[in-house]
Amino acid sequence: MNLTNRCTNRCSFCVRQMTDGLGGADNLWLEKEPSVEEVMKELERQRAYEYEELIFCGYGEPSIRLNDVLEISRRVKDKADIKIRMNTNGLADRIHGKRTAPMLEGLIDRVSVSLNEADAESYNELCLPEFGVSSFDSILAYIKDVKSFVQETTVSVVGCIPADHIERCRQIAAELGVGFKVR
Numbered sequence: 001m002n003l004t005n006r007c008t009n010r011c012s013f014c015v016r017q018m019t020d021g022l023g024g025a026d027n028l029w030l031e032k033e034p035s036v037e038e039v040m041k042e043l044e045r046q047r048a049y050e051y052e053e054l055i056f057c058g059y060g061e062p063s064i065r066l067n068d069v070l071e072i073s074r075r076v077k078d079k080a081d082i083k084i085r086m087n088t089n090g091l092a093d094r095i096h097g098k099r100t101a102p103m104l105e106g107l108i109d110r111v112s113v114s115l116n117e118a119d120a121e122s123y124n125e126l127c128l129p130e131f132g133v134s135s136f137d138s139i140l141a142y143i144k145d146v147k148s149f150v151q152e153t154t155v156s157v158v159g160c161i162p163a164d165h166i167e168r169c170r171q172i173a174a175e176l177g178v179g180f181k182v183r
């Protein structure tokens with residue numbers, strides 16, 4: 001589910017800069033952000049309740065529309081026993097100016113956080129977050145917090161960063177007690 005094209009980062013590797021579509025979708029650029037009602041209608045139309053998992057992801061940062069993400073999840077969970085994942089840049093607390101992880105409990109099953117770098121300076125250079133160099137520590141704090149409220153938390157990194165940075169990220173994930181994935 002692609003709820004928004006807005007994002008608080010400008011990652012240099014962002015797939016949005018290379019192609020308009022992905023994974024069978026020709027164009028993921030939204031003319032307008034879909035309302036909750038429109039998303040629910042589309043889920044019905046696509047018989048999405050038969051899927052194993054529904055995922056909130058890009059082109060954009062889904063947690064910018066966190067309340068809508070949670071409302072859609074609530075309605076989906078009322079209809080079907082289906083796993084829901086949110087792929088996020090992990091900056092929801094900075095975006096909303098409050099602790100957001102507890103809001104996910106019982107609604108989001110899996111969270112995949114794009115860490116993408118192994119330290120604050122490198123992250124800032126690669127992802128150009130609007131919150132600046134302190135973003136990295138905010139992401140780590142979010143990962144620590146969110147893993148208490150969802151069934152599965154994974155940290156992901158892009159494969160284009162140096163191999164030793166990937167290994168340091170793997171170590172960070174292990175120390176935080178969450179999964180790890182290179183994408």
Ligand code: SF4
Nearest residue numbers: 007009011014060089
């Ligand atoms: S956080 Fe995700 S959507 Fe935002 S710029 Fe980075 S890769 Fe693109």
